[in-house]
Amino acid sequence: MQSQFYTRLVKGYVDKTLTKEELAVFFDLLSKGELESYLNEDMDRAIKEKVALKKTGSNWSLLKYAAILLLLGFAGYYFIPGGVKTNEGTLAVLPGYKHAVLRMADGAEILLDTNHREEILTQSGIVLSAKSGEGLVYDLTKLNIAQKENLTNQYSTLETPKGGTYQLMLSDGTKVWLNSASKLKFPLLFSGNTRSVEIEGEVYFEVAHRKMTPFVVKSRDQEIKVLGTVFNINAYANESLVKTTLVEGSIAISTGAVSKVILPGQEAQVGKHTINVKQVDVAQAVAWKNGYFKFDKLTVSEIMRQVERWYDVEVVYDSAFRDELFVGKIQRSAGIAELISIFNEGGLKVTLKDRKLRVTNGK
Numbered sequence: 001m002q003s004q005f006y007t008r009l010v011k012g013y014v015d016k017t018l019t020k021e022e023l024a025v026f027f028d029l030l031s032k033g034e035l036e037s038y039l040n041e042d043m044d045r046a047i048k049e050k051v052a053l054k055k056t057g058s059n060w061s062l063l064k065y066a067a068i069l070l071l072l073g074f075a076g077y078y079f080i081p082g083g084v085k086t087n088e089g090t091l092a093v094l095p096g097y098k099h100a101v102l103r104m105a106d107g108a109e110i111l112l113d114t115n116h117r118e119e120i121l122t123q124s125g126i127v128l129s130a131k132s133g134e135g136l137v138y139d140l141t142k143l144n145i146a147q148k149e150n151l152t153n154q155y156s157t158l159e160t161p162k163g164g165t166y167q168l169m170l171s172d173g174t175k176v177w178l179n180s181a182s183k184l185k186f187p188l189l190f191s192g193n194t195r196s197v198e199i200e201g202e203v204y205f206e207v208a209h210r211k212m213t214p215f216v217v218k219s220r221d222q223e224i225k226v227l228g229t230v231f232n233i234n235a236y237a238n239e240s241l242v243k244t245t246l247v248e249g250s251i252a253i254s255t256g257a258v259s260k261v262i263l264p265g266q267e268a269q270v271g272k273h274t275i276n277v278k279q280v281d282v283a284q285a286v287a288w289k290n291g292y293f294k295f296d297k298l299t300v301s302e303i304m305r306q307v308e309r310w311y312d313v314e315v316v317y318d319s320a321f322r323d324e325l326f327v328g329k330i331q332r333s334a335g336i337a338e339l340i341s342i343f344n345e346g347g348l349k350v351t352l353k354d355r356k357l358r359v360t361n362g363k
Contacts, residue, residue, distance in 0.1 A: 137169045138169065174206065178201065194215075202232070221255050224253050295328050304357070315356075315358075348361060
């Protein structure tokens with residue numbers, strides 16, 4: 001009965017149907033932290049269209065709760081949200097978008113962005129196209145035997161800058177998504193007993209199944225071997241661990257003399273000659289690929305490293321900054337002014353000037 005009552009209170013707030021007496025009960029329960037799980041359910045439902053962020057823990061203020069609900073799209077009911085003070089820096093900073101640089105084996109560079117929709121290059125029998133929804137696609141069907149032999153050991157590199165993301169289909173049919181500030185080195189044509197690529201940054205793979213030819217991914221401090229599976233690798237240089245999260249199938253991870261196999265829903269966290277396997281929220285690990293930031297008890301500094309890469313800004317912290325935990329889900333298409341507003345409503349003080357975000361704890 002209690003859960004039904006709490007659910008009705010939250011739904012009544014969303015639907016703007018609570019009486020004054022019910023509203024008093026609603027805020028009393030908010031202040032005690034008893035509606036958190038019910039609000040989380042509503043956030044998951046509403047996030048398809050809106051954004052949300054909140055600080056974890058029991059020390060919630062009514063203002064922070066109200067801010068969360070407003071950000072979910074419930075404004076105009078009981079509260080009026082405050083505006084964001086913008087400046088020239090704020091207006092100049094935009095969220096990332098689809099763009100990358102392709103460096104060919106011969107040194108040629110091709111700039112890729114959302115404007116490419118048709119065939120962009122035919123070279124030595126290789127046809128490159130950037131199709132809507134598929135990203136860069138290699139078509140090797142027109143190659144003859146001699147041309148294929150000439151491609152042996154020839155590698156290209158796809159690289160996204162800060163504020164960039166891009167998708168690629170390799171010659172074996174494997175689909176690859178690159179997050180911002182990431183790099184993929186790959187052969188134009190796979191040959192031999194393995195299909196091997198190298199990455200930096202964060203990359204999501206949907207590996208085409210080839211029973212006799214394992215797919216190998218080399219990144220900082222680790223090597224991954226699979227036959228056909230779906231997984232995400234976070235191997236940014238400024239992250240303390242390399243994290244590989246498995247969505248489907250199974251993968252074998254090795255670092256030095258240590259090797260482990262992980263299963264769907266698990267994440268391998270690789271340090272110097274160590275592999276720690278944990279059960280994790282896969283949705284959080286792959287949220288970037290689906291157009292979101294998703295935070296499940298992440299520190300502010302962990303969140304801000306993602307913000308730096310996506311908005312191409314520098315984040316600095318007040319000397320008295322306390323690194324607290326947050327949870328939430330935010331669309332990556334949100335402008336930085338909107339993001340600053342969310343953080344400020346969530347209990348931080350975030351300001352932007354000349355592409356530099358300054359972060360301190362709120363009062």
